[in-house]
Amino acid sequence: MTAAGETTGTSAVSDFDVETAVTPRAGQSGVFDAELSERWRIGNGVNGGVLLALAARAMRDAFLAGDPATTHADPLAISAYYLTPAEPGALAAHVEPIRTGRSVSTATVSLRQSGEGGDVERLRAIATFGDLGAVHDEVTTTATPPELPPVEECLSMDQAPPQFLRAASLLERLDLRLDPATAGWAAGRPSGKGEMRGWLRLADGREPDVLMLLLAIDALPPTAFELGLPGWTPTLELSAHVRSRPAAGWLRIVITTRTNSGGFVEEDAEVWDSEGRLVALSRQLARVTPPRR
Template sequence: MTQTYDSGFGSGFDRDTDVRPTVEEGRYEADLSAGWTVGGGLNGGYLMATLGRAVSRRARDLGHPDPLALSAYFLSAATPGPAQARVEVLRAGRGTSTLSGTLTQDGVQRLTVLSSYVDLGSLTPEVATTATPPALAPVEQCVPTSEDPMAPEFSHRFELRLDPACLGFASGTPGGRAVMEGWFRLVDGREPDPISLLLAADALPPTTFELGRPGWAPTVEMSVHVRARPAPGWLALRHVTTNLAGGYFEEDCEVWDSAGRLVAQARQLAKTPRG
């Protein structure tokens, strides 16, 4: 099928995750922004959103524009600058298509994903869940990370307000609970969509901060399940860790929209910061 490309940008997030199709089917070019730097590389959620957008452009031709499940492996630290995305269709089904994607820079693989894409609008609206939204303090009572002069560069690309119950680490007295919760939304009025949920799932500070282990926690593997298209407004995020062993820890993430729906879930395995 002939691919179409809209170069208009609705927000900084759309600009920074933009991918441009080349003459070769399933090949795209991107410019990774330095504004998403954290620790020794670019934020993993940002990279997943960028590669996820490339996969979405290919899957859209199959009638399946939305991510349902992505499993990503981070192979090396990405740097700001040009990048190339390669997307392959593994299976084109009636309700679900399976695709793989790889993000490279100068021939070096940075990230690879295996994904299932659907049309979220066509899924049954039935919901049965035993999960409950995080009991966050009101947005105005939560603390913006933008007020922290030590916050990483990428945290200025969105609004993140942390619940006061998770801020012991900020005063040097971590609470000992491996839980991080807060409110999230993109800047410049950009409302959430399925691609931005890939970023939101990796936006909170690591739970290890509240265990007295601050610092960069590079992701080894991350899986995201997108359950529905989110309603406009703030997203409520919760990260929980139950096991820290062998220099690695897992984070289970829930993303709730303003309508009180669990719209995304994720689990990642990351290296424990040295503290």
């Protein structure tokens, strides 16, 4: 059974759905179990977008458990703090509903894994859910879709530096094509402009939905690479707004940064669907770490 706002493009179960699946824990209301694998690793931990989607799925399922008829299945706004890197293995999502209203509902979630001395909190988030199917189509915006070369003229990730591919297993799950104008870092010639642009879809053919948008906002290489800063940039805080359920097909993504100060960089992302609609936005704060020698 597929929840409101969720679609799948193939009959087989997608890796993304497997990685973000949650199961209610018997006898413990609001607690969901999950299993993280090596397949979505980036650097020292599991990709932050995958964790965000898993957190949203757990909150959505908590709302559905409380009221199976609820239409509040779409994360409209979610803000997450990444406390420690999540590792492959068992993970528990502890959900606390805060308010259930007519048009929106709000909850918090804590993602935890067993570690030395007991549970280690990986992520804490608060989110507001609603029904994007009930949102009217009228849009007023000054935003415009990023201009990208055709998909076939963009660079696939198998052309990325070998050391980058070895540290990012999630790239095997993604069909990501970068605009060559924002991929100078891969050849040791960063532009210095702090911008990444590219096309994205899942490699297994699964079509995008609102949960995949939470992965999309954190799927491109860090903008710090184009600033000539090749170290990893772990996310500290990320806030996302989902504006519409995406149409099937490629997603178009642009991520920009304006300030690198004191070892911290902000990144602003826009995700546009195949019909030219702005379907998600985000801002995150990340820490720039120097590469290991």
